[in-house]
Amino acid sequence: MNAALREMAKKAESRPFYLAASLRLYMDSEGMNEAALAKALGCKEDTLAEVRLCRAPRGEANEFQSDVDRIAAQFAIHATVLAEACRRGEVLRKMRESTTTDAGAYMAARDQEDPV
């Protein structure tokens, strides 16, 4: 088991460029660990580290499916499970960003309203 590659995949969770970021949010939302996700995708945990270090699929529908199919074919994993995990993860990431932005705007507005 390549521990270094798994560690790198873990660090990639904080970078939306990587599939690891979406998959982390998906796992958290499902209460899954890596072993469970690997099983759902139909691969070993070592392979999952390599999957997580792929670039996240692009946003446009045809590009998204093409990228998912490319990754699924490369690692012989279930494309439908990967697509669902990517979509869910991406939605969760955008919701989180939106919530953070809204909270920031709300606090800034409150700062302006509050008497000094």
Next chain:
Amino acid sequence: MKSESPLTPEQEAELHRRLAARDPVAPSQLAKHFLDPLAQHLVRAKGEADEPMCYDAATEALFNLSERPETCISGVSLWNYLCMSASRDLMNLRRKAKSKKGSAISLDSVELSSQDGKCLQTPDFRIEIETKEEADRVRRHLLPIVLQDLAEAEQQALELLIDRVKETSRYAEVLGITQLSLDEQEKIVKRLKDKLNARLKRARDEG
């Protein structure tokens, strides 16, 4: 000190092409092929750094190249580029670690980084990098110009120069000229340092 790419030049070029073409699998393959060799290169080359830190630096260099493959221009070896980039990242990590231990970092001692570097310098040359945008500009424009057409040994010598290594013997080792007399070694190393400094200055003006 001398190390080789885990891939052939043709395989490197193909992987670089796929990174640039946004092949979603390419970043994973870059990591799989280069993470261990790159970290081990740092462990051998920078003996005083600990292995986990070398892996952190290698990881950072691989992230940066995957996300911005255009920073390594065509014709420059991915391996040599990654070695340079990871060395810079390692120096930053070491300085940050020292800083956490309480020693203040002077502006003079901070190296190039895509994240938060302040300057790129050798004993005879210095570029101020005040912002992340400036660091990106240096990575995108300056380093490729500097690295272009340099032999691998010269790139390793440049790495030493930026590390501010002074010993002629270290340069002689990477250049493979240790069998020559010390006088000859000094002349060759001096000539190379002049060439590299001139190239850095030219790149700064053009970049």
